[in-house]
Amino acid sequence: MRNPIDGETRILGVLGENIAYTLSPAIQNAALAHARLNCRYVAFSVTRKKLGAFFEAVRALDMPGVNVTIPHKEEVIRHIDSLSRSAKRIGAVNTVVNRKGSLRGENTDLAGFRALLNGLRVRDIRSALVLGAGGAARAVLVELAERGVPSVRVACRRPARGKALLRALGVAGESIAWRAREEEAVDLVVNTTPLGQNARDAKPVGKRFLRGVRAVTDLVVKPGGTSLVKDARSLGVPAEEGSLMLVEQGRESFYHWFGRRPPRSVMMRALEDSYR
Known part of the structure; x- marks a missing residue:
């Protein structure tokens, strides 16, 4: 059961442009509810010119972090404070973690694609x-x-x-x-x-x-x-579409924000339900 929205509810989300299609809110909100965390995950459609203001809001609102999708994965690097090893290696960020106003860029796409490829055996x-x-x-x-x-x-x-x-x-x-x-x-x-x-x-x-x-x-x-x-x-x-990659990179993002990984089955069920 979800916690009710109240004065202590924290907001996370996915940052992109024209992202009404995104399935990230479905899987992340399912994970948040399973973990009984008083948070909600939403989609933020933000233009490139407003990225600086957006990340100031992330700091001001003490948001745990955000995911980043097209077309901002490279541009956000200019607006955050540090990069993880994987983000530096790939040259792109898909997860931002807020630690007391210091924003660190992570990349969980690598873990997601690795899981997808491993699944093919x-x-x-x-x-x-x-x-x-x-x-x-x-x-x-x-x-x-x-x-x-x-x-x-x-x-x-x-x-x-x-x-x-x-x-x-x-x-x-x-x-x-x-x-x-x-x-x-x-x-x-x-x-x-x-x-x-x-x-x-x-x-x-x-x-x-x-x-x-x-x-x-x-x-x-x-x-x-x-x-x-x-x-x-x-x-x-042997062939796989991108569901497992989306779920696995989402689990890794959740881990960076909260220090634990939600069950894969919870996120996958939410993803599949969104297609029914």
Whole structure:
């Protein structure tokens, strides 16, 4: 049972732009209720120009912290006081922790993607195709590098952007044009683009290309599977959409704010219920 809202209720939330779609409030409020914490988690749609004022409010209201989503994961670094090792490595922040007015940036995307990849139980990945070179690709590329995947290709509309991202992260790899994404067989396909959020979206890659793939991960959150995941599963290829990543990174954020991790099942149930 939730605590009633009263004069001591504290506020957390997720910071982004045009984020009515976000599922973070559903899973975090379920975790807060389970832990019987007198807090509420909401969505904050804030423009880039107002980020400074927003973080002053975080300090003034003594908010435990916030999550950060597109398009602010890199820009928020200018407005906080320190970065964790993972946030420095990835060059982006998805969790801000407030400790007596000092704001520290964390990145739990790495833990989330690691859990997603571990769930596929595919070993000895020798090659990977990463679709997209936006902020979501950062944690993916770092994790693939840490696993020692020898061949990593980034497919994007502007190859120069992919090349710059690889260089910024210090990750060995190749940036290729989007149209060339299906030219070479790979072990692993990772979709970091929004393609698949809507039923009318074009598929990130064709079904025929997936015949030679050993595993597929799609960061788009869609319980039951995106079109990419469904295509892969129909061919017997292990595939997962982004629900587990969202839940796991949410659990890690909760840990940074409150020093404990909520049950995975509580957050996953809330996520699935939001789709019913």
